Amino acid sequence: MTGRERDPIAQPGAPELPQPLIALTGVGKHYPQVGQGGGRLRTLWSMLRGREDYPVYRALQDIDLTVHRGESLGLIGENGAGKSTLLKIIAGVGKPSTGSVRVNGRIGALLELGAGFHPEYTGRQNIQLAAALMGMERQEVRERIESIIAFADIGEHIDQPIKHYSSGMVVRLGFAVATAMQPDVLITDEVLAVGDESFQKRCIAWMEDYLSNGGTLLLCSHGMFHIQKLCKKALWIHQGRNRMYGDAGDVTRAYLVYHEEKQREAKAASSLQRGQAGQYEMTRFWLEDVAGRPLSTVGMGGEIVVQGHIHSPDGRIPVVAIGILRLDGMPIFGLTSDISGFRPNPLGQDLFGFSLTLEHLNLLPGRYAIRAHAMDPEGMRHFDTVECIFDVLGQTRELGLCRLAHHWAPGKLGT
Amino acid sequence: MPYTRESLVRGPTPFFMHYPWLFLNLLTREIRNRYVGSASGLFWLVLHPMILLGLYAVVFSFIFKVKLPGLETEGFVTFVAIGLWPWLAFQEAVQRGATALTGNAALIKKAAFPREMVVWAASGSSFLVHLTGFALVLIVLHFFVTPLHWGALPMLLPLLAALVLLGLGLSLILSVIVTLFRDVEQAIGPLFMIWFYASPILYPVAMVPESLRPLLLLNPLTFVVERARSLLMAGQWRPESVDALALFGGLGVFLAGWWFFRRVSAPIEDFL
Numbered sequence: 010m011t012g013r014e015r016d017p018i019a020q021p022g023a024p025e026l027p028q029p030l031i032a033l034t035g036v037g038k039h040y041p042q043v044g045q046g047g048g049r050l051r052t053l054w055s056m057l058r059g060r061e062d063y064p065v066y067r068a069l070q071d072i073d074l075t076v077h078r079g080e081s082l083g084l085i086g087e088n089g090a091g092k093s094t095l096l097k098i099i100a101g102v103g104k105p106s107t108g109s110v111r112v113n114g115r116i117g118a119l120l121e122l123g124a125g126f127h128p129e130y131t132g133r134q135n136i137q138l139a140a141a142l143m144g145m146e147r148q149e150v151r152e153r154i155e156s157i158i159a160f161a162d163i164g165e166h167i168d169q170p171i172k173h174y175s176s177g178m179v180v181r182l183g184f185a186v187a188t189a190m191q192p193d194v195l196i197t198d199e200v201l202a203v204g205d206e207s208f209q210k211r212c213i214a215w216m217e218d219y220l221s222n223g224g225t226l227l228l229c230s231h232g233m234f235h236i237q238k239l240c241k242k243a244l245w246i247h248q249g250r251n252r253m254y255g256d257a258g259d260v261t262r263a264y265l266v267y268h269e270e271k272q273r274e275a276k277a278a279s280s281l282q283r284g285q286a287g288q289y290e291m292t293r294f295w296l297e298d299v300a301g302r303p304l305s306t307v308g309m310g311g312e313i314v315v316q317g318h319i320h321s322p323d324g325r326i327p328v329v330a331i332g333i334l335r336l337d338g339m340p341i342f343g344l345t346s347d348i349s350g351f352r353p354n355p356l357g358q359d360l361f362g363f364s365l366t367l368e369h370l371n372l373l374p375g376r377y378a379i380r381a382h383a384m385d386p387e388g389m390r391h392f393d394t395v396e397c398i399f400d401v402l403g404q405t406r407e408l409g410l411c412r413l414a415h416h417w418a419p420g421k422l423g424t
Numbered sequence: 425m426p427y428t429r430e431s432l433v434r435g436p437t438p439f440f441m442h443y444p445w446l447f448l449n450l451l452t453r454e455i456r457n458r459y460v461g462s463a464s465g466l467f468w469l470v471l472h473p474m475i476l477l478g479l480y481a482v483v484f485s486f487i488f489k490v491k492l493p494g495l496e497t498e499g500f501v502t503f504v505a506i507g508l509w510p511w512l513a514f515q516e517a518v519q520r521g522a523t524a525l526t527g528n529a530a531l532i533k534k535a536a537f538p539r540e541m542v543v544w545a546a547s548g549s550s551f552l553v554h555l556t557g558f559a560l561v562l563i564v565l566h567f568f569v570t571p572l573h574w575g576a577l578p579m580l581l582p583l584l585a586a587l588v589l590l591g592l593g594l595s596l597i598l599s600v601i602v603t604l605f606r607d608v609e610q611a612i613g614p615l616f617m618i619w620f621y622a623s624p625i626l627y628p629v630a631m632v633p634e635s636l637r638p639l640l641l642l643n644p645l646t647f648v649v650e651r652a653r654s655l656l657m658a659g660q661w662r663p664e665s666v667d668a669l670a671l672f673g674g675l676g677v678f679l680a681g682w683w684f685f686r687r688v689s690a691p692i693e694d695f696l
Contacts, residue, residue, distance in 0.1 A: 040694050041691065041694055041695065049604045049605060052604070053600075053601075053604055053688065056687070056688040056691045056692070057684070057687055057688060059687070061691075100536055101536030102533065102534060102535060102536045103693065103694075104690035104693070106691075116536075118535075118536070120534055127453065130453075130456070137449055138449045138450070138453060141443075141445050141446035141448075141449040141450075142446060142449075142531070142535040142536075142537055143535070144443075144446075144536075144537075145445075146445055147445040150445075
């Protein structure tokens with residue numbers, strides 16, 4: 010039997026062990042794929058015997074995860090990768106098909122704001138049920154209901170059926186209930202910024218306060234900015250499996266690179282063309298470091314030497330165009346040899362060479378491409394495209410593409 | 425007190441140690457749902473059984489003029505009512521309980537709590553409503569129709585407890601089956617109609633041909649209805665061995681249903 014072993018309730022007075030807040034081992038979730046009729050009878054029989062010999066869809070597989078107190082975790086991944094399934098399992102809404110889940114703390118889950126609210130009931134009645142569903146006791150609900158109502162800022166409408174509420178009011182009510190019990194872990198599914206301007210501010214203030222008081226956030230978002238800002242760690246789930254786990258910055262960068270590459274693959278066929286025989290052509294193209302060793306990674310602020318050979322069919326000196334771009338095709342910097350006044354040097358019969366050194370490469374960490382085109386001596390037409398990929402390594406929480414030279418200084422009163 | 429949520433939700437500790445408040449909330453929600461939007465829910469709670477009782481009294485006493493051996497015409501109304509209300513409670517409880525999982529799918533998919541609670545809340549609300557109605561009906565019968573033996577009342581409670589346990593246990597099993605086979609939901613109505621006529625509610629067991637009687641005795645409702653009558657109408661309050669049998673039988677069905685439910689509730693959720 011799997012997934013059924015649970016912690017006994019912590020004994021009051023027992024010594025507090027520094028155990029993880031959340032521990033998942035080998036967690037998998039399988040959804041049954043069974044048609045109507047007789048297949049279902051056999052399925053029921055299998056379930057009763059505790060076996061799983063019916064066809065299933067494996068939404069999650071082999072997820073191991075440990076979350077410590079105060080170590081907020083971001084979940085990223087494409088749509089349908091299994092992020093929500095994992096959050097539901099941690100929240101206790103779904104049970105894992107394999108592996109075990111241990112949670113040593115109180116969970117507040119905002120899986121879908123306003124879920125479980127009944128439109129015919131008043132705001133107050135709905136708070137009571139929602140709070141009870143989250144495991145709050147009657148006494149706790151009594152003590153907190155006024156502060157919940159105040160935080161939700163519903164005013165006198167609190168005793169109206171919530172079918173008369175605006176959607177923003179419902180959302181506010183949901184957030185207020187979920188956060189009222191000061192959970193050890195707050196699980197949210199893309200619902201960070203809710204309600205109107207003033208409520209958003211209160212949400213953010215609450216969140217910052219929560220995090221600074223040692224609260225732990227489990228956040229599932231497509232906004233990498235949120236993940237980087239709020240989470241220490243990130244887990245990238247790809248097709249139901251752990252693709253990458255680690256520092257939030259590293260994982261989000263890798264995830265962005267993956268997406269840039271995916272977009273690039275879509276574009277590749279049309280944009281990269283080989284030169285035709287009898288035309289100007291880049292015959293070799295490579296990257297190296299200042300010592301002449303081949304290079305595929307460089308530290309932030311380091312140096313890259315771009316080397317290449319160009320074939321010129323008529324022996325005239327060609328022009329070379331070089332550009333740096335992000336993998337999804339966003340141009341960062343480009344130049345041609347004739348702009349700079351450089352003339353490729355002859356290396357042999359109809360063959361010319363160039364070497365371009367990029368100093369203080371202040372690109373932010375990530376994956377980039379350097380492209381080069383062989384052009385005619387007039388610098389009017391380019392004939393082919395070659396490309397090298399490289400990674401910039403480094404630790405920074407700065408945002409964007411490149412680091413501009415800067416310094417901070419005290420501010421002054423306006424003019 | 426620190427605790428693990430998981431152990432609360434599905435742990436070995438019985439749910440009612442931790443979730444009485446949630447259960448109460450679900451139960452009141454079920455009861456409110458019946459009368460939601462109506463101005464005076466409690467009023468209907470009283471009026472429904474009174475209308476039904478009046479209807480039966482008119483039909484059987486004035487139109488059919490049914491006479492059973494050893495019973496006055498008014499006696500027949502009492503005879504039917506004592507059997508009918510426990511039946512109504514039982515039937516509605518099982519029918520509501522059977523659709524509790526499918527009906528609360530939205531809640532089950534979003535919140536972590538023991539799933540059996542929605543089934544019990546649905547069934548429990550029916551028992552609560554109809555057994556309250558039963559109490560009212562008994563009072564009205566006593567004062568306006570035929571005096572009842574109140575001394576036997578303490579023995580009626582374990583009997584009704586057995587009925588409630590039977591209903592809760594059946595609801596748990598049916599709720600799972602309805603989730604897997606939606607057709608069953610349609611079949612429950614006709615099956616309960618057959619069960620109604622197969623129970624000695626409108627007729628006494630004595631009227632059934634000898635050859636069919638063993639069949640009737642297989643029906644647990646036969647015992648409940650007959651025993652309720654012997655208690656209230658004849659005042660045979662002395663405990664009988666069958667009283668214990670009923671209580672243990674009800675408990676057995678309840679525990680079997682709970683075991684079944686717990687066994688399959690986790691994978692069943694994925695069919696909702």
